[in-house]
Amino acid sequence: MDRRSILKIAGTISAAVAATAAFPRIVFAAYSQKAFKNPSVEDSLNQLFGSNATTPSDDIKLKAPDIAENGAVVPIEVSTSMKADQIAFMVKENPNPLAIVANIPAGTEAMVKTRVRMGKTTQVTAVVSSNGKLYTASKEVKVTIGGCGG
Amino acid sequence: MKRIIQTTLAGAIGLGVAFSALAGPVDDQAAFQKYYESRFPNTPTEDFANGVYSILPEAREQWESIEEFPPYELAIENGEKLYHSKFANGKSLADCFGPEGAVRGQYPFWDKDRGMVMTMERAVNECREANGEKPYRWKKGKIADVTAYMSFNSRGQEVKVEIPTDDSRALAAYEDGKEHFYTKRGQLNFACADCHLLTAGNLYRADTTSPAFGHATSWPVFRSKWQSMGTLHRRFAGCHNNIRANPYKAQGTEYSNLEYFVTYMSNGLEFNGPAARK
Amino acid sequence: MKNGLKNIALGLALMSPLAFAGNGTTAAHIEAATGAYKQVAKETSYQWTVTVQAIKAAKKALEQGDDAGARRLAHEAMNLVNATRSQAKIEAETWQMRVPK
């Protein structure tokens, strides 16, 4: 990283724009509450997409560590070559598995990166909604209780 | 990598050294660095500045992902503001450390007039006090933000701590830090060297210990465990707590001398703070 | 080295809680542990967190009227102080073994 670059970029960000306009409504906002407060992966999928019938797909790239350095900050990345409408990410054993749902409009790449919290070792699943069907990729991420660092 | 060979210092060894078995700082440093280089032959020397990520490929991937937009950037921004904000007398930290505060490479140093190790954090607070301001608290918060900004502007400066030969107290401070590093303490009976030298890279429960070579280059650090920024002395205290030894005071003699020793051991690396750690 | 170990053994014998386990009030025992703790901290700059915790727990137990518990904790603290002292003595002579040559 260029040590100077960060500050220059930061400098170009304009001061806070007062958010006076109504917040743009996200299409799935109507049922998001139920999907997000739900202990079951299947029920969350039902709430989100009206279906929990999923097909595993090799066309989804799910990047998540085998062993999380710190369960509070686990970097994840989901991308797919499919034409995706939505990408969701689930952490199975979290109190509420659904962590994020991203809407991918036309012209936007089917890719999302974020950092999630994980309570314990569990399966994580990327769900891609494409042409009304749900495709998944899963892997296990180990969360350890640290000795000194964690 | 350039290594600092201080031949003049080598000549002065033996004066004021209590044990005949003790090698001087220059020999200490060479043996210390060689130890890590032969223990981790796949790690390029300069990469030791990246802590445990220099020896753990899988953890490194996550770290690099965090560094894409590191949480310490917010600290750098806040530090920049604090650095340039005016004291009541109209001056600012910039009057002490220049327009960018790019002085990381000058610390820690032996302050002959005061007979003590001067750290960058101490210098910041002394600048504030000299201008009639209250000092920041030592371990986290504003001190970490300001030094994050200063360290960031100093990235790439070489670690070249000197132990002046014309003041035996400097060597004594170094020896004190060295003894601290190699001495077991706490109920768990660990020395810094046990985890971070003799068994560096081994697992302690679920954690791999980091090499001590490079330990002092990257501060302040945003630790995921803290979810905040902290100074090197905050980490020293955390480590001591882990081994059930009462931590010493941040910026007290013990930790300042320890910083003097540990940083000297990393001479030749580059300062690369602030950084993100687990 | 040999002398050092002898001194440690002697120190342990003298400081052993057994030497005064039967005498004095529990409060005195807590005070003795606290005093020894401070003394070791002063002499060696070594302190263990668990010792502080044991002393605090002893004081709390005494406040709550658990005399036997408080006494047990005071002795535990004293043992920890003695162990700290031994560690400091051993380390003063052996720390250099860990320095890479």
Place this chain on the structure above:
Amino acid sequence: MSSIRIKAKERNGSVDVKTLMKHNMETGLRKKKDGSKIPEHWITDVTAESGGKTVFTAAFNTSISKDPYLAFKFAGNKGDTLKISWKDNTGKTDSAETAVK
């Protein structure tokens, strides 16, 4: 100052966006010292707009890490304006704008 930091760089017609939002993201599971729960407080929705078009939206749960990080890519050009806004469960909102580099 806005709570949102944005880096947006164009390459081959694709804008690589990285953003960090300063927010505590309270899960509602953490407890204060007195044992009472800290109420949940988290960013629920994020929207990115460029050239009058919504280019990305996401809904977060409380399991997104503190100071959320989000990266995505959309079709755009250097100099385009990118506006990112968030809304949290208390109805608070914030936004920031930047020009694509």
